[in-house]
Amino acid sequence: MTRGGAAMQTKEGDKFKKAVDGVEYILRKIVNRMALLESKDGKRQILTEVDNLKINSFYQKMNLNEK
Numbered sequence: 001m002t003r004g005g006a007a008m009q010t011k012e013g014d015k016f017k018k019a020v021d022g023v024e025y026i027l028r029k030i031v032n033r034m035a036l037l038e039s040k041d042g043k044r045q046i047l048t049e050v051d052n053l054k055i056n057s058f059y060q061k062m063n064l065n066e067k
Helices: 050-054
Strands: 017-020 024-031 032-041 046-051 060-062
Touching: 032 050, 046 050, 050 060
Parallel strands: none
Antiparallel strands: 017 024, 017 060, 024 032, 032 046
16 A cells, blocks of 8 residues: 555545445545545445545555455
8 A cells, every 4th residue: 555545546446445434435436526435335425525535544545456
């Protein structure tokens, strides 16, 4: 993982784990500075600023080889 949290190039399809409860999300859409995250089971969605994804206290970017 990079030092600044999420990699510099955050893109649709990236996977994140919410630090508070460990739920895994997929980045579905980026519009301007906003990101739409959807849980793997499709039951939850979160709208947040892309910059928030770089804060390890909130979200941890998952590596491609992680489930």
